[in-house]
Amino acid sequence: MSTATTSAPATATDPVTTPSTRGLVEITKVRKSFGATEVLKGVSLTVEPGGVAVIVGPSGSGKSTLLRTINHLEKVDGGFISIDGNLVGYEVRGNRLHELRGKEILKQRTEIGMVFQNFNLFPHLTALENVSEAPVVAQGCSKDEARRRGLELLDRVGLKGRADAYPRQLSGGQQQRVAIARALALDPKILLFDEPTSALDPELVNEVLDVIRELAKSGTTLLIVTHEMGFARDVADTVVFMDQGQIVEQGSPEHIFTNPQEPRTRSFFSKVLEPAFNI
Amino acid sequence: MATDYSSYRVVAARHPWRWVGTAVVALGVFAVAWSLATNPRWEWGVVAQWFTAQSxxxxxxxxxxxxxISGILGFVLGFILALMRLSASPLLVSVSWTFSWIFRSTPLLxxxxxxxxxGYLYEKISLGIPFTDVRFFEVQTTTLISQFAAAVLGLTLNQxxxxxxxxxxxxxSVDQGQLEAAAALGIPAWRRSTRIVLPQAMRAILPTAFNEIIGLVKGTSIVYVLAYSELFYTVQVIYNRTQQVLPLLLVATLWYVxxxxxxxxxxxYIERHYSKGAVRNLPLTPLQKARKFFATHAVANTARNAR
Incomplete structure (x- = not known):
């Protein structure tokens, strides 16, 4: 236990040396319904280790749901998701898939960080307590070690000196950066961003995007749902366009933004691209 | 050009009716206090005599x-029942629901x-294998359930x-996103409840919980049916002997107050503690408010005197 936790901060703080050999996400024919509405209709997607996939599309297209199935916040109705070859939510025994129970699911989740649209910081805990809670209780890290790493991470997202502030005493952008530090504290293989800037005032968007840009270079696999097209173009290896529960088209940013093949992709971008490119 | 008001003196808003209201209220309070103090039928001498009597x-x-005991045990058990009721297990949900159903639908008495x-219903309590004669241990019910045990059991389970x-x-009342964030971080379920959700739920729980506790203080008097000598039963015993009903009821009442x-x-203070993080700055405590009131008024007075 102690070796695992002491080796972790080296990779978390030194992005250049992180090898991109972990964090392969394979999504195969995933289906999910809420009541009578099918929100994911057999979605398949592969994100290479260290890759940055940005998922765009109209609201209600299933982007957020897809993201939430990856860390099993939503249970899929069909299809499979695996991370580095390990199935999410199931265990393979012989030729059967056994549904995992609470504890094992929690263990899988520690490998996947998630950043929410509404931050979801714990309001009764300080910024530092928010960041250092999970390493202690989910990874068995010592309190001092978690505190030290927490301060380091807050420093990394540009919040040195705000460690003892409560979330409500911080601006939206600062809160979201604390949330990113909190997700990083577990040294995850994969980071999921669910519209991380949608709840922010326009002038605060960039401070959050800058932090994510840094992470994109770090070798952690990123899956980002966003409406910030300029940012998507800038940071993505792969842009995925989703509509009505399906992936319509995916490819490099150049391909998707400048030369989309599908009519639905073209009509979507013709509506959203103009304002974004004026920035 | 706009007029420059910087040389004008600011006069604070005055509230003359507040002073009138204060005088009326003060008069009322004085009248009540006067009648309490001077009406001999309250028998304050008897109250004083019994107020700190040993019994x-x-x-x-x-x-x-x-x-x-029953407040603490009741709330601990209640917390567990609440978690069971909110759990994903159909078994725990129905056990918890049934418990509340039974104990809320039967009179505490x-x-x-x-x-x-x-002991009348079941002479002996034993642990063994049902429908066989195997018994690991056996005890007379009456020795197990004393007055105290019956009182604690009744009050605790009901509470x-x-x-x-x-x-x-x-x-x-706590935002679902809090649970999701905690789950996404791999925080175990028990810790999620105690560290993340409960402290935030406390703000909604505390006012009603204190209602319950204060209700329980007086509600314990129901154990008179067991001839259990708590405060209320004790004063009843005394006034049945001395016939000083009113002053002895006052003794009990004053203690409840x-x-x-x-x-x-x-x-x-507990509510204030749990409002940490929910408000940007904690409100002042009454003591701090009083200190501030006197400090600012002292300043105002010195300023007035200086003028």
Whole structure:
């Protein structure tokens, strides 16, 4: 236990040396319904280790749901998701898939960080307590070690000196950066961003995007749902366009933004691209 | 050009009717106090004589003991019942629901008498294999269930059923996103409940919980049916002997007022503690407010005097 936790901060703080050999996400024919509405209709997607996939599309297209199935916040109705070859939510025994129970699911989740649209910081805990809670209780890290790493991470997202502030005493952008530090504290293989800037005032968007840009270079696999097209173009290896529960088209940013093949992709971008490119 | 008002003196808004209102209220309070003090039928001498009498103090301690034990056990059990009710397990949900259903739908008085008279229904309590003669241990029910045990059992189980719902209500008031964030971080379920959700639920739980506790202080008097000598039963015994009904009821009442006042102070500070993070800056405590009031008024007075 102690070796695992002491080796972790080296990779978390030194992005250049992180090898991109972990964090392969394979999504195969995933289906999910809420009541009578099918929100994911057999979605398949592969994100290479260290890759940055940005998922765009109209609201209600299933982007957020897809993201939430990856860390099993939503249970899929069909299809499979695996991370580095390990199935999410199931265990393979012989030729059967056994549904995992609470504890094992929690263990899988520690490998996947998630950043929410509404931050979801714990309001009764300080910024530092928010960041250092999970390493202690989910990874068995010592309190001092978690505190030290927490301060380091807050420093990394540009919040040195705000460690003892409560979330409500911080601006939206600062809160979201604390949330990113909190997700990083577990040294995850994969980071999921669910519209991380949608709840922010326009002038605060960039401070959050800058932090994510840094992470994109770090070798952690990123899956980002966003409406910030300029940012998507800038940071993505792969842009995925989703509509009505399906992936319509995916490819490099150049391909998707400048030369989309599908009519639905073209009509979507013709509506959203103009304002974004004026920035 | 706009007029420059910087040389003008600012006059604070005045509230003359507040002073009139204050005078009316003060007069009313004085009238009530006067009648309480001068009407000989209140028999304050008798009140004073019994207020700290040994038997009354013993009764008071019993009341405090019953309230503390059944209050704490009741809320702990209630917390567990609330978590069961909110869990994903159909078994736990139905067990918790049934518990609350039974204990909320039967009168506390009946529960209490049933516990105390359990020996009449079941002479012996034993642990063994059902429908066989194998017994690991066996005990006379009457030796197991004393007055005290019956009282604690009755009050605790009843309190648990009610506090379970109060705590469940508090937990439901916490944003679902908090649970999701905690789950996404791999925080174990028990820790999620105690560290993340409960402290936030406390803001909604505390006012009602203190209602319950204060209700329980006086509610413990129901154990008179077991001839259990807590505060209220004690004063009843005394006035049946001395016929000084009113002053002895006052003795009990004054003690209840004292306990409730102390609890209210606790409530204020505990609520303040849990508002941490929910408000940007904590409000001042009454003591701090008083200090500030006198400090600013002292400044105003010196300023006026200097002028």
């Amino acid at each position: 009354v103090i013993n009764g008071l301690l019993e009341t405090l003991k019953l309230t503390a 009946v529960q209490m008498l049933l516990w105390y008279n359990l 648990a059923a009610y506090s379970a719902e109060i705590i469940r209500g508090g937990i439901l 004292v306990i409730t006042s102390v609890l209210s102070v606790f409530q204020y």
